[in-house]
Amino acid sequence: MRSEDVDRTNLLFDSLNEALNTFMIFEGSGGEQTPGEPNKQPVTGDEGTEKQPTGSEDEKTDQDDEKKPQKGFSVNDKNEQQLQDLMTDLQEHIEANNLNAEMSLTDISSGIQITLRDKIVFDSGSDHIQVNFIPSLDEITRIIAKLDNPIIIEGHTDNRPIHNSRFTSNWELSGARAAAVLHYFQNNGIDPNRLRFTGYGEFKPIAGNDTPQNRELNRRVNIIVLRK
Structure with missing residues (x-):
């Protein structure tokens, strides 16, 4: 190939590589990777084991509400x-x-x-x-x-x-x-x-x-x- 063609080809590959590197992926519900967000990493504790959720957000909210004093009510x-x-x-x-x-x-x-x-x-x-x-x-x-x-x-x-x-x-x-x-x-x-x-x-x-x-x-x- 002529040197001019080699230079054009290299520029094309560089542009494609830059574009592909900015395309984010995330893991879907079926385990496949889907465009949209960066890869999610499992959260690990001090021992390196994956942390399990302790309850739903609704349950946590209910527990927090129980700890709060009831407003507008008194003896x-x-x-x-x-x-x-x-x-x-x-x-x-x-x-x-x-x-x-x-x-x-x-x-x-x-x-x-x-x-x-x-x-x-x-x-x-x-x-x-x-x-x-x-x-x-x-x-x-x-x-x-x-x-x-x-x-x-x-x-x-x-x-x-x-x-x-x-x-x-x-x-x-x-x-x-x-x-x-x-x-x-x-x-x-x-x-x-x-x-x-x-x-x-x-x-x-x-x-x-x-x-x-x-x-x-x-x-x-x-x-x-x-x-x-």
């Missing part, structure tokens, strides 16, 4: 749900027994407040719980026993002075009524460490003491299941 959240369930159960009892005029529920900042009108719980001027109210008080006891939240029991009266040999003022009457409910809870399974009571007498009215209807509203016992 307080669970207790709050329990308080709302308590309120639902009590409301169902009130409606089933037509007690809307005698019992009411209020979600206040400190907890769930159950208000009992005195006429359904006590005789006038007395701290003895009426027999007819015992089934409802039993139901209240059963529902609040599901939680371990602290409970405050408040006694309230209207502003009319009391005149009997047992109570010298509305302070004593309101405190005795609150204590009567507390003792009922204690005697029926509520942990006494959860309980405390107070008597406010006539000094925390929710209505003016100017009509019989308003005075009736002021005579009440509040059972407050406190938030934690």
